[in-house]
Amino acid sequence: MDLLNSRLQRLEYQRRAQRCLDAGARALTWSAGSGALLLLGLRLTGSTEAVAVVVIGSLLAPAVILPRCWARRDRPDQLAARLDRLAAGDGTIMALAALPPADRPLDWQARCEAPLRNLRWPTWSWAGLRIPALAVACLLVLAALPPPAPPTPPAQAPWLGAVEAAKERLAEDEPLFKAAEHQELVAQADRLAGLDASLGQAAWEAVERLERTIGDGEARAVERLAQVMAASDQAADGTTASLADLGTHLAALAQDAPGLAKLPQLDPATAAALAAALAGMPLDAAQRAALAAAGLLPAGTKAQPVDPAAIRRLAESLRSAVGSCPKPGRCSGEALAAALARCSSTKAGLCAIPGSGLGKGGVNRGPGHGTLALDREPTTSPLGQEASLSAVAPEPEPGTTIATLSHAPESLAAHAPATTATFAAQAADARRAPVAPRHRAAVGRYFTPAAPAPAPISLPPPTDSVIP
Amino acid sequence: MTMPTEREITDAATRIRALREGLEAVILGQSDLIRMVLTGLLAGGHVLLEGLPGLGKTELAKTLAALSGLGWKRVQFTPDLLPSDITGTQVLVDGQDGRRALVFRPGPIFAQLVLADEINRASPKTQSALLEAMQERTVTALDTTHRLPAPFFVLATQNPVELDGTYPLPEAQLDRFAIRCQVGGVDDDTLARIVLAQPGATAGPLAPVADAPAILDLMALTKRIVLPEAVGRYLARVVQATRPEHPACPPTVRTGLRWGASPRAALSLASCCRAAALIAGRPAVGFDDVKALAAPVLAHRLVTTYEAGLSGRTSRDLVAEVLATVPELQS
Numbered sequence: 001m002d003l004l005n006s007r008l009q010r011l012e013y014q015r016r017a018q019r020c021l022d023a024g025a026r027a028l029t030w031s032a033g034s035g036a037l038l039l040l041g042l043r044l045t046g047s048t049e050a051v052a053v054v055v056i057g058s059l060l061a062p063a064v065i066l067p068r069c070w071a072r073r074d075r076p077d078q079l080a081a082r083l084d085r086l087a088a089g090d091g092t093i094m095a096l097a098a099l100p101p102a103d104r105p106l107d108w109q110a111r112c113e114a115p116l117r118n119l120r121w122p123t124w125s126w127a128g129l130r131i132p133a134l135a136v137a138c139l140l141v142l143a144a145l146p147p148p149a150p151p152t153p154p155a156q157a158p159w160l161g162a163v164e165a166a167k168e169r170l171a172e173d174e175p176l177f178k179a180a181e182h183q184e185l186v187a188q189a190d191r192l193a194g195l196d197a198s199l200g201q202a203a204w205e206a207v208e209r210l211e212r213t214i215g216d217g218e219a220r221a222v223e224r225l226a227q228v229m230a231a232s233d234q235a236a237d238g239t240t241a242s243l244a245d246l247g248t249h250l251a252a253l254a255q256d257a258p259g260l261a262k263l264p265q266l267d268p269a270t271a272a273a274l275a276a277a278l279a280g281m282p283l284d285a286a287q288r289a290a291l292a293a294a295g296l297l298p299a300g301t302k303a304q305p306v307d308p309a310a311i312r313r314l315a316e317s318l319r320s321a322v323g324s325c326p327k328p329g330r331c332s333g334e335a336l337a338a339a340l341a342r343c344s345s346t347k348a349g350l351c352a353i354p355g356s357g358l359g360k361g362g363v364n365r366g367p368g369h370g371t372l373a374l375d376r377e378p379t380t381s382p383l384g385q386e387a388s389l390s391a392v393a394p395e396p397e398p399g400t401t402i403a404t405l406s407h408a409p410e411s412l413a414a415h416a417p418a419t420t421a422t423f424a425a426q427a428a429d430a431r432r433a434p435v436a437p438r439h440r441a442a443v444g445r446y447f448t449p450a451a452p453a454p455a456p457i458s459l460p461p462p463t464d465s466v467i468p
Numbered sequence: 469m470t471m472p473t474e475r476e477i478t479d480a481a482t483r484i485r486a487l488r489e490g491l492e493a494v495i496l497g498q499s500d501l502i503r504m505v506l507t508g509l510l511a512g513g514h515v516l517l518e519g520l521p522g523l524g525k526t527e528l529a530k531t532l533a534a535l536s537g538l539g540w541k542r543v544q545f546t547p548d549l550l551p552s553d554i555t556g557t558q559v560l561v562d563g564q565d566g567r568r569a570l571v572f573r574p575g576p577i578f579a580q581l582v583l584a585d586e587i588n589r590a591s592p593k594t595q596s597a598l599l600e601a602m603q604e605r606t607v608t609a610l611d612t613t614h615r616l617p618a619p620f621f622v623l624a625t626q627n628p629v630e631l632d633g634t635y636p637l638p639e640a641q642l643d644r645f646a647i648r649c650q651v652g653g654v655d656d657d658t659l660a661r662i663v664l665a666q667p668g669a670t671a672g673p674l675a676p677v678a679d680a681p682a683i684l685d686l687m688a689l690t691k692r693i694v695l696p697e698a699v700g701r702y703l704a705r706v707v708q709a710t711r712p713e714h715p716a717c718p719p720t721v722r723t724g725l726r727w728g729a730s731p732r733a734a735l736s737l738a739s740c741c742r743a744a745a746l747i748a749g750r751p752a753v754g755f756d757d758v759k760a761l762a763a764p765v766l767a768h769r770l771v772t773t774y775e776a777g778l779s780g781r782t783s784r785d786l787v788a789e790v791l792a793t794v795p796e797l798q799s
Contacts, residue, residue: 075798077696077697077698077701078698078797078798080696080698081696081698081699081755081796081797082797084696084698084754085755085796085797089754090745090748090750090752090754090756090757091694091696091699091745091750091751091752091753091754091755091757092750092751092752094694094696094697094698094699094752094754095471095694095696095751095752098694098696098697099471105471105473105474105751107473107474107475108471108473108474108751111474
């Protein structure tokens with residue numbers, strides 16, 4: 001092969017290779033770019049199975065067109081023209097290349113030999129690889145991304161913790177409530193747990209009302225238990241009246257906290273003596289039924305006179321049995337001790353349930369406020385008639401009256417100093433109350449001692465006023 | 469047709485160089501113009517020199533005629549010049565036998581080198597008398613066609629500024645000229661050399677460096693110069709791109725031209741490229757030959773539009789745009 005033909009062949013190979021490179025780069029740009037988009041879609045959908053297939057397919061797809069590019073050849077005259085330009089032949093090389101090798105004049109071949117030997121070959125063009133390299137990098141980065149994390153559970157409603165605590169408290173306090181009442185409270189707690197997270201303030205208020213209901217129930221049970229214990233102490237004196245009070249309080253305990261009234265640690269002799277004493281007491285049918293349900297007054301028990309000594313033993317056993325009830329819940333501890341002390345210093349019948357009076361317990365809504373009691377019959381306080389709220393209502397309709405207080409203006413003025421005096425003590429309870437987070441700052445400022453004195457009480461109109 | 473050998477090219481280049489150097493010795497500072505004139509001569513075409521008076525156009529023709537050894541005639545074109553004043557006419561002569569007869573008397577066109585001075589001053593009728601002679605190398609008078617001597621080379625001049633009383637050459641006449649050259653001025657040094665070397669402003673008698681057969685040999689050798697296929701295709705694409713109706717015509721050219729170059733223009737360009745290659749001592753035409761000769765060969769054949777005239781674009785500018793648009797190589 002002469003020099004001209006070898007140069008032509010080499011130039012043709014280089015051009016075919018460069019053409020393959022350019023076409024492959026273009027194809028790789030499209031395939032890698034498409035693969036990257038597809039991979040992005042797969043990543044967004046969370047699928048990881050087809051990632052390897054997409055990557056390999058995108059990288060190998062350009063290979064399909066390479067044979068076709070390699071098969072494409074330059075026209076001989078164009079190839080000769082390119083070689084002529086590279087060798088600065090000014091047409092001579094083109095003219096020679098158009099002739100068969102045997103017909104080429106030797107003199108002109110000799111003249112072209114030096115330029116052909118010192119040919120400066122065209123440089124390879126790599127500029128077309130920048131964009132495909134970028135596309136491949138995107139593809140590989142997307143392929144190397146870790147699989148998507150499992151979906152995070154939806155954020156829990158902030159009051160769910162309080163609801164769970166209330167449910168635990170309810171489970172622990174089951175002996176302190178009537179069965180129906182306990183089931184209703186549990187149902188309310190369940191409804192609260194299923195509320196939408198957007199009901200922030202209303203839910204917090206519902207939780208607060210539930211906790212107050214539980215607290216009231218606990219307080220009532222503790223009060224009943226303290227009354228029984230105080231009555232048993234007084235019954236040890238052997239008076240009939242004290243014994244009658246003991247029966248009345250036991251019946252009340254059996255009605256309000258049937259779990260506490262079962263007293264399983266009472267020895268059989270004492271239990272029989274107690275049943276005989278109760279059978280002779282002037283109790284109504286409901287009280288007897290409650291005592292029977294608690295096992296303290298078995299059916300068919302006949303009334304028998306009770307020996308005073310036996311009454312003392314009965315009182316001691318009863319006190320011991322009550323103090324060590326199997327599921328005392330909150331019947332022991334400071335609350336029971338406080339209730340017992342309060343009841344021991346007074347007549348047992350005068351023991352009142354905490355929170356039922358003015359300004360006691362719950363959230364203090366400012367001077368002169370009325371207590372918002374839940375699920376309770378309307379009561380009469382020195383300030384007037386207190387109406388009950390509806391049951392736990394997560395989000396009352398706007399404009400719904402949730403409490404009314406009817407009173408005379410002079411009664412509010414007479415009780416205002418006492419209300420103000422209890423203000424500071426109530427403030428601490430109010431701060432601990434489960435107030436929605438966004439309201440805590442406002443509540444704290446309202447009850448801060450350093451805060452300016454509350455504005456003078458503006459007397460409501462003489463008719464009914466609405467407490468929002 | 470075989471490719472010329474290196475020796476043939478070398479010998480021809482030597483003779484052409486002698487002719488060129490002789491011209492350059494008389495016509496100072498116009499080497500490009502001289503090369504163009506020689507290109508037109510060797511290509512078998514005709515050359516139109518366009519320039520202001522006093523730039524040496526006539527002197528160039530006279531010097532070329534003297535150096536090339538060609539018989540030459542000069543025709544000063546005027547508005548009252550008649551075609552028969554150029555081609556010749558039949559005159560009544562007395563024969564040797566005493567009988568009178570009409571005999572054709574050749575005009576000045578019957579020369580190997582005709583200098584048509586200020587050709588645009590003649591009427592179109594007279595200008596048309598050159599059409600057959602320039603294209604067919606024949607002259608028809610009455611019913612007789614007379615062949616012109618070979619080589620036949622018309623070197624015409626025209627003044628582009630004194631247009632009063634002139635008749636612009638029609639497109640058909642312009643198409644007969646292979647090359648139109650713009651004759652420009654000279655630089656300071658050249659003008660000083662002209663003044664110092666030629667105080668009489670006229671050249672003395674010159675010894676010819678060639679003769680008609682030698683010129684004919686060179687013209688024959690020019691035809692053997694190889695036009696490679698790639699260059700020929702490029703030349704064809706360039707010529708086609710000057711046609712506004714052609715798809716490959718650039719948009720600016722399409723709006724600037726009314727008529728493009730004809731196939732005769734392509735043939736002239738190819739011939740001139742061959743001549744240029746021979747003058748350069750090469751056996752084949754290159755792309756640069758096409759680029760260098762496209763404007764002189766094609767520009768005067770193009771008819772520009774009114775818009776192009778308003779925008780100040782000449783046909784040479786449009787040819788330059790075509791050359792910038794058309795690639796040499798096809799991918």
